[in-house]
Amino acid sequence: MLKAWGAHVTVTCSQNAERFVRDLGADHVVDYTSGPVEKPLSELEKFDLILDTVGGDTERWALTLLKPWSGAKYVTLVTPFLQNTDLLGIADGMMQTAATVATKALKHLVKGVHYRWGFFAPSGPALDEISEMVDAGQIRAVVEETFRFSQVPHAFEKMEKGHARGKTVVQISEEDS
Numbered sequence: 001m002l003k004a005w006g007a008h009v010t011v012t013c014s015q016n017a018e019r020f021v022r023d024l025g026a027d028h029v030v031d032y033t034s035g036p037v038e039k040p041l042s043e044l045e046k047f048d049l050i051l052d053t054v055g056g057d058t059e060r061w062a063l064t065l066l067k068p069w070s071g072a073k074y075v076t077l078v079t080p081f082l083q084n085t086d087l088l089g090i091a092d093g094m095m096q097t098a099a100t101v102a103t104k105a106l107k108h109l110v111k112g113v114h115y116r117w118g119f120f121a122p123s124g125p126a127l128d129e130i131s132e133m134v135d136a137g138q139i140r141a142v143v144e145e146t147f148r149f150s151q152v153p154h155a156f157e158k159m160e161k162g163h164a165r166g167k168t169v170v171q172i173s174e175e176d177s
Helices: 015-023 038-042 058-065 081-088 090-109 124-135 149-161
Strands: 010-013 028-031 049-052 073-076 114-117 143-148 167-171
Touching: 010 015, 015 028, 038 058, 049 058, 058 073, 081 090, 090 114, 143 149, 149 167
Parallel strands: 010 028, 049 073, 073 114, 143 167
Antiparallel strands: none
C-alpha cells in the first residue's frame, strides 16, 4: 500500500525472494541471508518509517536508521502484550505492557523518533479504501496456495515451515468461487 501511495520501499528478504518483492514494487532489497542487515541499511538514506515484523534484536539497531525530528516512526508488530497478560493476568499484564510501551516511546521521542506498537483492528473505512485500491489495480492479493478444508493439517504444516510467498488460503466450501 505504501508503494501505491508513492513511497520509496526498501525490504529485507532472502535472495530467493528478491524477484517476488520487486514484482510487488520494492525499490531496494537487502538480503538478510548474506549477513547482518544493519550495515547495508545504514548506508542508505535514513527512513521515514520502519515496519518491524520480526522483533528480536531488530529494535536495538533499527531506530538509529530513522530520520530524527522529522516525524519518522518505528512500528513493531512484535509486542509483549499477550505474554504479559498470560504471565501476570489481565490487569497486571496490561499495566506492565503500558509501562513498557510508555518507557520505550519516551526513550525514543527524546531522540526525535516515534516508537509504536502495531495492532490490527477491523475498520470498515480502511477495507473500503483497500477495495478501491484493488479495483484500481494499485495493489493485489498474492495467494501462494489454496487448500481444501479437509487439507487443513497440510496448510498448517506449510505455514509452520515459514518463508511464505503470499497467503495460504483454506477454502471452506467445496463450491467453486
